[in-house]
Amino acid sequence: MDKRKCPIGVFDSGVGGISVLRELAALMPNEDYVYYGDSAHAPYGTKTLEEVQRLTLADAAFLETYQVKALVVACNTATSAAVGLLREKYADMPVIGIEPALKPAMSVKVHPRVLVLATPMTLREEKFRQLMRRYETEGEILTLPAPGLVELVEAGELSGEKLEGYLRELFAAYPAGELDCVVLGCTHYPFVRQTVQRVLGKRVMIFDGGAGTARETKRRLRETGLLNPQQGKGAVTLLSSSEGGAMVALERMLFEKY
Numbered sequence: 001m002d003k004r005k006c007p008i009g010v011f012d013s014g015v016g017g018i019s020v021l022r023e024l025a026a027l028m029p030n031e032d033y034v035y036y037g038d039s040a041h042a043p044y045g046t047k048t049l050e051e052v053q054r055l056t057l058a059d060a061a062f063l064e065t066y067q068v069k070a071l072v073v074a075c076n077t078a079t080s081a082a083v084g085l086l087r088e089k090y091a092d093m094p095v096i097g098i099e100p101a102l103k104p105a106m107s108v109k110v111h112p113r114v115l116v117l118a119t120p121m122t123l124r125e126e127k128f129r130q131l132m133r134r135y136e137t138e139g140e141i142l143t144l145p146a147p148g149l150v151e152l153v154e155a156g157e158l159s160g161e162k163l164e165g166y167l168r169e170l171f172a173a174y175p176a177g178e179l180d181c182v183v184l185g186c187t188h189y190p191f192v193r194q195t196v197q198r199v200l201g202k203r204v205m206i207f208d209g210g211a212g213t214a215r216e217t218k219r220r221l222r223e224t225g226l227l228n229p230q231q232g233k234g235a236v237t238l239l240s241s242s243e244g245g246a247m248v249a250l251e252r253m254l255f256e257k258y
């Protein structure tokens with residue numbers, strides 16, 4: 001079997017990882033992808049560490065049955081909770097995680113004021129603490145957990161009054177002009193980027209880790225000789241743990257149109 005022709009496995013707690021899949025498919029359109037959203041168990045970010053580790057290992061084991069050549073953990077929460085466990089278990093396969101895009105946000109100006117928006121678990125875990133320590137002398141880093149936002153995206157609330165009301169309340173302590181950047185540290189959040197921008201004002205720069213993760217995936221595939229030699233557009237298979245087809249339909253809408 002030519003391993004290069006196997007698909008890339010991409011997963012998340014739900015539909016959020018589609019924001020990463022879009023970046024992957026834009027950068028490497030000839031690759032085949034299998035996406036798995038664990039919407040039946042979303043959100044992960046408010047669960048215990050042990051639960052998220054168990055669910056993350058189950059997601060990867062499910063994708064393994066599709067003979068994937070690499071795993072992209074398109075979930076900041078699962079990455080912070082379990083990327084080490086995955087790398088141990090799948091030592092012969094590239095395992096690429098995602099982390100909040102703090103680096104580009106910290107370089108927009110001298111001593112920026114940056115707000116990192118993520119799930120409670122991502123902000124609590126050591127992986128993010130380490131990342132924060134690396135940049136803390138370069139500016140002011142504020143963190144804001146957003147419990148409930150993943151649920152809104154999973155429900156397809158990507159614009160409108162309910163979402164805007166939630167975000168206005170969430171950002172109430174940060175009036176316009178007080179922030180330079182916002183880092184979307186959860187892969188669900190890029191789908192509400194426009195409303196975040198409207199609530200915080202045009203001046204605030206917004207970053208997410210999707211494109212960086214796609215570039216890192218390409219680099220790892222090249223390094224391991226696993227880039228697909230096939231020409232043309234690859235196949236994208238969308239799957240969900242949620243039964244009934246509605247979540248796969250939302251994944252497709254987010255992948256194709258959003």
Ligand code: DGL
Nearest residue numbers: 013043044045076077187
């Ligand atoms: N998309 C996941 C992330 O990037 C959301 C986690 C959750 O389900 O709470 O963190």
